[in-house]
Structure formats: C-alpha cells, structure tokens
Amino acid sequence: PPPEPPPPEPTAPRYAPKRFNVVFILIDTLRPDHLGLYGYERATSPNLDAWAKDAVVFDDVWAQAPNTPRSMPSIFTGRYPSRIQWVERYANYGSLKPENESIFEVFQAGGWRTEVVSAHWYFERAGGIKDGVDLWDNQGFTTIKESNTQTIAHELTPRAVARIEALSAGEQPFFLLVHYFEPHGRYMNQPSATVFGKELVDKYDSEISYVDKHLAPLFAALDKPGVKEKTTVVITADHGEAFKEHGLYFHGRTVYHEELRVPLAVRVPGVAPRRVPDLTGLIDLLPSLAEHVGLKAARAQGRSFLPALKGDALPARTLFGEQLPYPNYQTHMVGVVRSDGLRVVRNVTDNVTEVFDLKADPKEKTNLLGADPAAAEDLRQALDRFLDADPG
Structure with missing residues (x-):
C-alpha cells in the first residue's frame, strides 16, 4: 500500500487564508438585544435569525x-475615532485625510474589486470616505432630512442582489459593502413591517422587521451555488439606540451600552457555526477580514x-469607545470595557x-x-492614559 501522508507540521497555522469574496452588510442603529438571535422575545428578525444559525455569532x-x-470611519480604518486622521475633527460629518488606510484600500490594493451599495446623504458629505472604492452606488440619496425619513430597503436589496450576481460571474474576487439605513430614526410606519405597538421602541422594532424582510432576497442570492462556497458574509451595525436607559432617546450622545453594543455574525465557507463570548470591537473587522484573505492592515488598532472562528478563546483585553464633541452635541465622553466585565465611563466635559x-x-x-472609591483604579488609569494620548 502507498505510504501514509506525513502529519501536518505542528507550526502550520490553524487558519489558512483564501481569496474569498467578502459581502459586508452594515445595518444602521441596530441593537443586538432587539434580535431573536440574541434572545429577544419579539419576532423582529426571523430571516436574520435563521441565517445566523449557519454563522459564527459574537456575543x-x-x-x-x-x-x-x-463609527463608520472607525470601522473602515480599524482605528479609534480620536486616532483617525481627520480633515476637521470637530465637525458633524467629518472628512478623512488621504493618509488614512481604509478597508476598501486594503482590499483594492490586494486585487479585490471594491463596491458599495447604499442610499444616504452622509456618504456624499464625508470627504475621503470613498477612497479605495471602485464603484459606489449611492443612488436615491437627497438631503440629510430626506435621507433620514425615506424608506429605502425595498429598493436597496434588488440593487445589492444585482451586484452580487454580476460580480460573482467574474473571475476577480470582490469586496461589497451593503448599507441599510433602517432602523435609524425617524421611525416610519413601513407598510410591510410587523406592527408591535405605538411607543417609540415598538416602532423601532417594526423598523427592524422591515429590514429583516428585505434581507431575505439578499440571503437567497448569497446562498446560490457558485456564491456561497466562496463568499464570506459579515453582518453588523455601526452603533445602537437608546430608549431612556440613561435619560436619553436615540444615539450620538453617550457611551453607555445601549448606544455602543452591536450585533456581529460572520459566515465563512467551511467554518462551523458557534457562539463567541469574548470581548470584540468593530475596530477588529478590518484586521480580521484582511488576515482572512491573506492581506495586511498595518495601521489598524x-x-x-x-482564532475565534476556529473555536479558540481570544485573549483578555481592554476596549475603548468615544463620544467626541461635535457642533450638534458638545459633550465629550469616553468608556472602557475589560474582558472581565468591568467598565469605566467618564464624562470628560463634566x-x-x-x-x-x-x-x-x-x-x-x-x-x-x-461604595468603593478605589473601584477599578487600574482600569480608570488605563482610561487616563487613553485620554492623555489623544492627539486632539
């Protein structure tokens, strides 16, 4: 009989990068605790819940x-907001300097076709945000006010599906970002949404159900033969939403959990579904996705x-979040969370x-x-150092 093949070298990496396509679905203002896959009792997200059963879900x-x-520039650069190179940091919609390195530029330089499907005024206002994108389809946007009140998911999904079909037919690997603006306020009474009630939180849940309904055709396109086996899919949000947990509605005011905690589910061909309990940040997306396909994101923080995709525990860490002052809201807040669940929140302004x-x-x-003036002294000192290192 032929000799048995030798065992793999013990130093071989457990994760072998492949030139997968990446479809990055970014749903605005989506809280994890309002989704069935995170235990929510309302049926806001049946399509997403079913899809996530085949994914690695981060808790x-x-x-x-x-x-x-x-948050979006932070996601795209893998850097804390205060460490991004801004043209003007103190602005409602800050533009980015060319010296930033974005996820689009990393993938484009690596040979991927980079595209975005969206429909919002912000992407036209924020200079530098489109660097590294081969085709950014932002049709349907108008003014900021109209962008915040129009209903767009039913138009966005067919556009995204068309791009997935066209790109999958080619030989070049692709990176496609799809941005859904709902469930961001104003909460509209979507005709196809599930009605949960008349309170603000009920209307928010209806918005989630509206997006979820229009995710179904997108998931179907991603499940087609020739697409599913060579495409990694990421679903997350840019931030959460407050319902007076700390006295305020909506978002963009604080760094409490309701505004900063987000869902994250990643489906990778050949990787078994599992839950990941380890502390994770949105700044991890760029370095993770780059390494996933054999690229480097040297400037990401x-x-x-x-390792979590293969079932390994991620090392303990500290992770920061920032509410930088801007003309519409002047308060400066910074928070830090540690893997052991300890958290420090500081209102720097007050x-x-x-x-x-x-x-x-x-x-x-x-x-x-x-009760304990010495509580979390080491973590408070870590927050001090983070603030001291802020380039301003």
Whole structure:
C-alpha cells in the first residue's frame, strides 16, 4: 500500500487564508438585544435569525462610537475615532485625510474589486470616505432630512442582489459593502413591517422587521451555488439606540451600552457555526477580514478575531469607545470595557466617572465608586492614559 501522508507540521497555522469574496452588510442603529438571535422575545428578525444559525455569532461586541460619522470611519480604518486622521475633527460629518488606510484600500490594493451599495446623504458629505472604492452606488440619496425619513430597503436589496450576481460571474474576487439605513430614526410606519405597538421602541422594532424582510432576497442570492462556497458574509451595525436607559432617546450622545453594543455574525465557507463570548470591537473587522484573505492592515488598532472562528478563546483585553464633541452635541465622553466585565465611563466635559460591573449590572445602573472609591483604579488609569494620548 502507498505510504501514509506525513502529519501536518505542528507550526502550520490553524487558519489558512483564501481569496474569498467578502459581502459586508452594515445595518444602521441596530441593537443586538432587539434580535431573536440574541434572545429577544419579539419576532423582529426571523430571516436574520435563521441565517445566523449557519454563522459564527459574537456575543460581546462594542462599537467605538455612538454615531455614524464617527463609527463608520472607525470601522473602515480599524482605528479609534480620536486616532483617525481627520480633515476637521470637530465637525458633524467629518472628512478623512488621504493618509488614512481604509478597508476598501486594503482590499483594492490586494486585487479585490471594491463596491458599495447604499442610499444616504452622509456618504456624499464625508470627504475621503470613498477612497479605495471602485464603484459606489449611492443612488436615491437627497438631503440629510430626506435621507433620514425615506424608506429605502425595498429598493436597496434588488440593487445589492444585482451586484452580487454580476460580480460573482467574474473571475476577480470582490469586496461589497451593503448599507441599510433602517432602523435609524425617524421611525416610519413601513407598510410591510410587523406592527408591535405605538411607543417609540415598538416602532423601532417594526423598523427592524422591515429590514429583516428585505434581507431575505439578499440571503437567497448569497446562498446560490457558485456564491456561497466562496463568499464570506459579515453582518453588523455601526452603533445602537437608546430608549431612556440613561435619560436619553436615540444615539450620538453617550457611551453607555445601549448606544455602543452591536450585533456581529460572520459566515465563512467551511467554518462551523458557534457562539463567541469574548470581548470584540468593530475596530477588529478590518484586521480580521484582511488576515482572512491573506492581506495586511498595518495601521489598524484592532486585533484579528480569526482564532475565534476556529473555536479558540481570544485573549483578555481592554476596549475603548468615544463620544467626541461635535457642533450638534458638545459633550465629550469616553468608556472602557475589560474582558472581565468591568467598565469605566467618564464624562470628560463634566468630570464625572462611573464604574460598572457588567456581569452583575448589565444595564449600567449602579456606580461602584459610590461604595468603593478605589473601584477599578487600574482600569480608570488605563482610561487616563487613553485620554492623555489623544492627539486632539
């Protein structure tokens, strides 16, 4: 009989990069705890829930900013908002300097075709955001006010499906970002959405159900033979949404959990579904996706979560989130969370610091500094160092 093949070298990496296509679905303002796959009791997301059964789902994911103009550049560059090169940092819709390296530029330089399907005014206003994109289809946007009130998912999905079909027919690998603006406010009474009630939170859930309905044809396109086996799919959000958990509605005001926690599900061909409990940030997406296909993102501040796709635990870490002042809202807040569930939130403007134990107090209601002035001293010092290193 022929000799048995030798065992693999023990130093061989557990994760072998492949030139997969990447479809990155970014759903605006989507809280994880309002989705069935994260235990929500309302049927807001049946299509997403079913799709996620075939994916790696991350359970402890934090955005680095509570609003789109800070979070999206952070996602795209893999850097904290205060560490991005801004043309003008103190602006409602800041533009990016050319020296930033975005996820589009990394993939484009590696030989991928880079495209985006969206429909929002922000992408026309924020200079530099389109660097590295071969084709950005942002048709349907008008003014900021109209962008925030128009209903677009039913038009966006067919456009995204058409691009997936066209790109999949070619030989070149592709990176496609699809941005759904719903469930961002204003919450509209979508005719095809599930009605949950009349309160703001009910209308928010209806918006989620509307997006979920229009994800179904997108998932069908991604499941077709010739597409599914060579395409990695990522679904996440840029930030969450507040419903007076800390006195405010909507987002872009604080760094509490309701504004920063987001869903993250990743489906990779050949990788078994599982849950990942380890602390993860949206700044991890660029280094992870780059490494996933054999590219490098040297300037990203996040870390790769690829070991988690194979079932390995990710090392303990600290992760920051920032509410940088802008003309529409002047308060400066910074938060830090650690893998053990300890969290520090500081209102820099008012010089107020809070410490929370997320394992015992996930809603961030009890400030531990009241009973123990020395609580989380090392983590508070880490926050001090982060602020001291802010280039301003």
